[in-house]
Amino acid sequence: MSALKRVSDLMLPVIERELQQTIAQAHAPHLFEMQRMLAYHMGWEAEAAGVEARGKRIRPLLTLLCTMAAGGEWERALSGAAAVELVHNFSLLHDDIQDESPTRRGRPTVWTIWGVAQAINAGDALFALAQLTVLDLGEIVSKEAGLAASRVLQQTCLHLTQGQFLDLYYEQQPDLGVKDYWPMVAGKTAALLSASTQIGAIAAQAPPARVDAYRRFGELLGFAFQVQDDLLGIWGDAALTGKSTDSDLVSGKKSLPVLFGLEKKGEFAKRWARGRIEPDEVEHLAMLLEAEGGRSFVEQEADQLTRQALEALGEAQPRGEAKNALEELAHYLLKRKL
Numbered sequence: 001m002s003a004l005k006r007v008s009d010l011m012l013p014v015i016e017r018e019l020q021q022t023i024a025q026a027h028a029p030h031l032f033e034m035q036r037m038l039a040y041h042m043g044w045e046a047e048a049a050g051v052e053a054r055g056k057r058i059r060p061l062l063t064l065l066c067t068m069a070a071g072g073e074w075e076r077a078l079s080g081a082a083a084v085e086l087v088h089n090f091s092l093l094h095d096d097i098q099d100e101s102p103t104r105r106g107r108p109t110v111w112t113i114w115g116v117a118q119a120i121n122a123g124d125a126l127f128a129l130a131q132l133t134v135l136d137l138g139e140i141v142s143k144e145a146g147l148a149a150s151r152v153l154q155q156t157c158l159h160l161t162q163g164q165f166l167d168l169y170y171e172q173q174p175d176l177g178v179k180d181y182w183p184m185v186a187g188k189t190a191a192l193l194s195a196s197t198q199i200g201a202i203a204a205q206a207p208p209a210r211v212d213a214y215r216r217f218g219e220l221l222g223f224a225f226q227v228q229d230d231l232l233g234i235w236g237d238a239a240l241t242g243k244s245t246d247s248d249l250v251s252g253k254k255s256l257p258v259l260f261g262l263e264k265k266g267e268f269a270k271r272w273a274r275g276r277i278e279p280d281e282v283e284h285l286a287m288l289l290e291a292e293g294g295r296s297f298v299e300q301e302a303d304q305l306t307r308q309a310l311e312a313l314g315e316a317q318p319r320g321e322a323k324n325a326l327e328e329l330a331h332y333l334l335k336r337k338l
Contacts, residue, residue: 002324002325002328003321003322003324003325003328004324004325004328004329004332006321006325007065007068007321007322007325008061008325011061011064011065011074012057012061014075014078015057015060015061015064015078015081015082015085016054016057018078018079018081018082019042019060019082019085019086020044022079022082022086022129022133023035023038023039023042023086023126023129025129025132026038026125026129033114034118034121034122034125037110037114037118037119037122038122038125038126040110040113041089041092041093041104041110041122041126042054042089043055043105046107047107048106048107052105052106053105053106053107054105055105057085058329058333059081059084059085059088059192059193059196060081060082060084060085060196061081061329062193062196062197062200062218062326062329063077063080063081063084063196063197063199063200063203064077064078064081064200065200065322065325065326065329066196066197066198066199066200066201066204066214066218066316066318066322066326067080067200067201067203067204068204068320068321068322069200069316069318069319069320069322069323069325069326070200070201070204070206070210070214070316070318070319071204071206071319072203072204072205072206074322076137076140076141076203077137077141077199077200077203077204079133079134079135079136079137079140080134080137080149080199080200080202080203081196081199081200082130082133083130083131083133083134083149083153083199084130084153084192084195084196084199086126086127086129086130086133087126087127087130087153087156087157087160087192087195088192089126090123090124090126090127090130091123091160091164091192092104093110093111093119093120093122093123093126094120094123094164095164096109096110096111096119097111097116097119097120097123098164098168110122127157130153131150131153131154134146134149134150134153134199135150137149137150137199137202137203138150141202141203141205142205145202145203145205148202149199149202149203152195152198152199152202153195153199156191156192156194156195159186159187159191160187160188160191160192161187162183162187163183163184163185163186163187163188163189163191164187164188165187166180166183166184166187166188167184167188167254170184170254171252171254174273176254176259176262177259177262177263178256178259178260178263180254180259181254181255181256181259182223184254185222185223185226185227186219186223188226189222189223189225189226190218190219190220190221190222190223190226191219191222192222193218193219193221193222193225194215194216194218194219194222195218196218197214197215197217197218197221198211198214198215198218200214201214201215201316206316210315210316210317213312213313213315213316213317214312214313214316216312216315217309217312217313217316220305220308220309220312221309221330221333221334223305223309224302224305224306224308224309224333224334225333225334226256227256227298227301227302227305228302228333228334228335230248230255230256230257230298231257231295231298231299231302233248233253233255234248234249234255234257234258234286234289234295235286235290235295249277249281249282249285249286250276250277250278250279250282252276252277256298256301257289257294257295257297257298258272258289258294260289260292260293260294260297260298261288261289261292261294264292264293264294266288266292267288267292268285268288268289268292268294271285271288302334306330306334306335309330309334310327310330313326313327313330
């Protein structure tokens with residue numbers, strides 16, 4: 001059995017209990033329906049509830065692994081782990097509304113069942129619970145750790161919002177290039193993975209230099225993860241990835257390969273400029289983009305960012321079985337199948 005499986009089998013059930021206990025704090029007799037909304041979104045209730053509906057809980061797992069790898073007791077970081085997962089789910093609830101997404105993890109999204117206004121309320125509740133629970137580190141670890149983790153989480157929420165703003169703003173901007181991609185991804189993807197690893201190191205009371213190395217590991221992991229996701233979004237095998245390869249081109253997403261193609265101003269860019277891409281054009285356009293160098297460029301970026309992330313992890317000086325588990329998790333996230 002791998003180190004990652006051994007450790008995650010131990011941690012994931014505890015993470016789930018911590019999340020349930022945290023969300024229960026928002027419950028009251030007259031708020032039963034709100035509690036149903038939160039439990040549904042977290043994948044605990046209603047049809048098709050379970051592991052698939054919950055997601056992989058990668059972010060809280062990263063937090064606990066970094067605490068353990070930095071020499072701390074991972075159980076003492078549970079409130080920080082719960083906080084990053086609640087922020088993640090707050091952002092998903094709001095993103096689903098803004099993107100008008102009808103489904104999330106194979107189930108109807110909250111806003112399609114309860115309406116936009118109440119889905120916003122549910123997301124806001126998760127946001128508030130995250131801010132409250134991260135402060136528990138002040139009592140469990142130290143006052144300084146609680147304040148530091150809270151600052152990190154609040155700054156991350158700002159970055160998430162900025163990244164989402166750019167993502168939506170870019171949809172209407174015709175003249176964008178590769179340089180515009182990185183600020184958006186820094187907010188939408190890298191910020192929360194960076195917070196997950198940084199808060200884990202803070203909970204272990206690691207020295208500042210090592211905390212920063214864990215922060216950079218998470219940030220670079222986030223960049224590499226998103227670049228790999230963009231690669232899969234055009235050239236991935238839907239049977240292996242579980243996602244539609246039509247979506248990024250048909251939806252007009254300004255992903256890294258698309259921005260590369262637009263900069264080239266070749267045949268791909270000319271077709272893109274004419275408006276909406278239909279599903280039956282996807283295969284041809286993916287071939288055009290590959291021929292213009294888009295795929296090789298993105299693969300090189302993903303490989304470089306992966307190396308940098310693992311170098312940052314090495315600088316953090318992780319220890320024991322958690323070190324092996326973190327390395328396995330990074331390779332798992334960054335080498336998903338095409």
